[in-house]
Amino acid sequence: MSLPAVFLDTLLTGRAVPFTRPGSRSAIAKQPRQGTLAVTTLGLETDEQGDLRVHGGVEKAIHHYPREHYADWAVELGEHPLLGQPGAFGENFSTTGWTEADLCLGDRIRAGTALLEVSQGRMPCWKLNDRFDVAQMALRVQESGRTGWYYRVLEEGSIAAGTMLQLVERPYAEWSLQRLCTVLFDKRVDADILRECLELPLPPNWCRTLSRRLENGAVEDWSPRLEGSPKA
Structure with a gap:
C-alpha cells in the first residue's frame, strides 16, 4: 500500500x-470555507444538496475533485470563469496529488479526526451542462474519466482546509476508481467483469445498475441523467 498523503487545499x-430548470434546486455552487467544520455521516456541516434522490446521503457524503483536472479542462474548454478557482464541479474537497487512477474502491482515508471510505466514482448529471453552459458537459466529464469520487463517513469528526489526507487501509488494491468507472461507463456488456464487480462492496445504486445489465444483457439509457428534462 503506497499512496503519498496530500493536503486539503x-x-x-x-x-x-x-x-436552471423548472422545479430544480442545486447546491453545486459551493464556496471555500475557513475554520473547522464538523464531518457527519451525511457530510460536512453547512453543506446541502438540491436533490437527495441522487445526491448526498450516506453513500455520497463528501465529493472530492482533483485540482489538477482543471488544467485539462482549460485546454479543452478554453478560458472559462468557473475554472479560475476550486468548486466548479460542486466538490467539497479540492487537492492536488490524487486522481481516480490513484484511489481505489474501499480506500480508508484519515481526514482530520474523521475516517472516510471511498464509496464510488461520480456519475455526472445534466447540472454540469447548465452550470458550465457547455452542451454535453456531463458526457464529456464521463468520457474523460475526470469525474472525482465520493466518500462515506465511517467515523465522524472535524476537518479544516490545510488538513492532511492520508491513506490508512486499502482492501481492494486491484480496483482503482479509474478501472471501476471504465466498467460503469462501458457500452459493452462483459458478463464476467460484471460478476466480478458485483462481488465488491459497491454502493446500492451501482449494484442495481450492474445487476440490471447482467440480467438484461444491455446497458441502460444514460440520456435522462446526462441531459435531464428539457429547459422551459
Whole structure:
C-alpha cells in the first residue's frame, strides 16, 4: 500500500437554491470555507444538496475533485470563469496529488479526526451542462474519466482546509476508481467483469445498475441523467 498523503487545499460547502430548470434546486455552487467544520455521516456541516434522490446521503457524503483536472479542462474548454478557482464541479474537497487512477474502491482515508471510505466514482448529471453552459458537459466529464469520487463517513469528526489526507487501509488494491468507472461507463456488456464487480462492496445504486445489465444483457439509457428534462 503506497499512496503519498496530500493536503486539503480547499474545503467547500454550499446551500441548495433554485437552479436552471423548472422545479430544480442545486447546491453545486459551493464556496471555500475557513475554520473547522464538523464531518457527519451525511457530510460536512453547512453543506446541502438540491436533490437527495441522487445526491448526498450516506453513500455520497463528501465529493472530492482533483485540482489538477482543471488544467485539462482549460485546454479543452478554453478560458472559462468557473475554472479560475476550486468548486466548479460542486466538490467539497479540492487537492492536488490524487486522481481516480490513484484511489481505489474501499480506500480508508484519515481526514482530520474523521475516517472516510471511498464509496464510488461520480456519475455526472445534466447540472454540469447548465452550470458550465457547455452542451454535453456531463458526457464529456464521463468520457474523460475526470469525474472525482465520493466518500462515506465511517467515523465522524472535524476537518479544516490545510488538513492532511492520508491513506490508512486499502482492501481492494486491484480496483482503482479509474478501472471501476471504465466498467460503469462501458457500452459493452462483459458478463464476467460484471460478476466480478458485483462481488465488491459497491454502493446500492451501482449494484442495481450492474445487476440490471447482467440480467438484461444491455446497458441502460444514460440520456435522462446526462441531459435531464428539457429547459422551459
